[in-house]
Amino acid sequence: MNFRVNWDAMGVAASLACAIHCAILPLLLTSLPVLGINIIENEAFEYFMIFLAFAVGVYSLRHGYKKHHHNSLPIIVFAVGFTGLIAKQIWHQYQIWILPFAVLLIVTAHLMNFRACRVHNHAHEDDCDH
Numbered sequence: 001m002n003f004r005v006n007w008d009a010m011g012v013a014a015s016l017a018c019a020i021h022c023a024i025l026p027l028l029l030t031s032l033p034v035l036g037i038n039i040i041e042n043e044a045f046e047y048f049m050i051f052l053a054f055a056v057g058v059y060s061l062r063h064g065y066k067k068h069h070h071n072s073l074p075i076i077v078f079a080v081g082f083t084g085l086i087a088k089q090i091w092h093q094y095q096i097w098i099l100p101f102a103v104l105l106i107v108t109a110h111l112m113n114f115r116a117c118r119v120h121n122h123a124h125e126d127d128c129d130h
Helices: 007-028 043-069 073-090 092-120
Strands: none
Touching: 007 043, 007 092, 043 073, 043 092, 073 092
């Protein structure tokens, strides 16, 4: 049996998990201190999610670019979205305005990459090594 990981789907899932985390977390603000859980403003968790989004994104977009479509637009959209993730860590007071656009751009980049991979299915150019 041949098992393959769809990295674009994983990237979309990671971005959506981050968005859900950011949407649900304010709803849990009143109950977390009672439970003794400190996930609010947890820098380690925030940086872990950013690193996870970066690692999955770079791998899937590089693979799609190199092996399938040779289109740099998904990489550019991802870079702008990822810059938004970094910006929301720097300017915390504006994160409610920055985060939705950053996540939307990252998800859009993965969807663009996924569609381009399916349409082109190994569009070879001079730099292809297979």
